[in-house]
């Protein structure tokens with residue numbers, strides 16, 4: 001190849017400068033050879049030189065940027081796929097991605113309710129202005145006509161679980177998220193409309209749902225519920241709690257809270273609600289804790305410790321302390337340098353009296369028929385399957401089988 005090679009004297013980096021003699025015949029031949037080589041790759045003899053020119057398909061800067069963008073998306077998808085195999089992360093991902101909702105009215109029984117927050121209903125329902133719910137099975141529909149048709153054939157008269165509590169017209173049903181996923185998902189979707197916090201609407205299997213109902217002569221209509229993890233690492237006795245807005249401020253929230261502590265007592269555990277609490281949740285819990293601790297202090301005669309109060313109430317010590325502070329009975333003794341309880345019985349009595357007047361619906365522990373969840377099956381299921389012989393007192397609640405009497 002005829003070329004003039006020289007070292008540029010001005011160039012401080014001493015680069016080699018190669019100058020081609022572009023007029024030389026060798027250079028022309030070389031150029032032709034290069035073109036032929038190029039043509040060889042692209043249908044030599046079939047395409048013209050112009051047609052075979054692939055310079056237009058060379059990678060541009062935009063192409064590189066698009067490629068990098070796509071690569072990032074793929075790597076993120078891989079992370080998500082990994083998360084799905086992780087039990088903790090997957091529980092947060094099972095729900096479909098949230099999308100904007102245009103639901104403005106929810107028709108529930110004879111009521112029309114305005115949702116407070118967005119709930120991840122499937123897209124075809126989220127885009128409707130009105131959502132119609134069946135009061136019994138909580139199925140959602142986007143037309144009144146469909147609801148009427150559904151009502152004609154919906155045979156549900158109570159939630160689909162075991163009735164574990166009945167006191168006059170008030171009942172509580174325990175529904176297993178694994179056995180009744182559709183009902184529980186429908187319940188969570190309904191609850192999400194009134195709860196700002198991130199609740200899982202589709203991943204219901206790890207939860208038990210306690211549905212409070214009132215019998216109105218024809219069926220048990222739902223008033224509220226709370227959900228509880230089957231196995232809570234942090235010993236939470238409530239995951240989510242809700243009183244349907246149409247029934248709020250009637251004491252049902254306090255009933256549900258009291259009931260959750262009754263279950264903790266039956267389990268022999270201290271319980272506390274899952275944090276963070278919503279504003280209304282905090283108000284309700286503080287009110288209940290205050291009253292419950294006041295009641296316990298009034299009932300105790302000898303000296304007592306925070307631990308004693310926790311045992312008597314099934315509340316965790318932190319919640320007991322919070323209640324003692326709000327009752328202003330926890331004082332610091334400067335001399336002895338210890339905290340002491342200064343109990344003004346009259347004041348505590350007034351707290352209890354006021355609360356009882358506001359909340360006539362109290363939990364009656366003798367009406368509970370329940371065994372704690374111990375695994376895939378409950379104790380009662382196991383006993384019935386295995387036909388084990390147990391003392392009569394233990395089997396009593398199983399045989400009484402309160403459920404499905406309506």
Ligand SMILES: CC(=O)SCCNC(=O)CCNC(=O)[C@H](O)C(C)(C)COP(=O)(O)OP(=O)(O)OC[C@H]1O[C@@H](n2cnc3c(N)ncnc32)[C@H](O)[C@@H]1OP(=O)(O)O
Nearest residue numbers: 240241242243248249250251252253254278280281283284
């Ligand atoms: C662990 C968690 O899930 S936190 C999330 C809690 N849930 C929610 O925020 C969902 C939306 N809210 C609700 O469903 C309800 O408001 C609940 C469940 C919190 C309370 O249910 P309600 O049936 O209204 O409770 P109830 O009538 O028993 O009242 C209990 C206390 O709550 C407080 N409270 C409830 N609602 C209000 C309100 N709108 N304004 C002020 N205080 C209120 C009061 O302190 C009341 O006690 P009081 O009557 O002695 O003053």
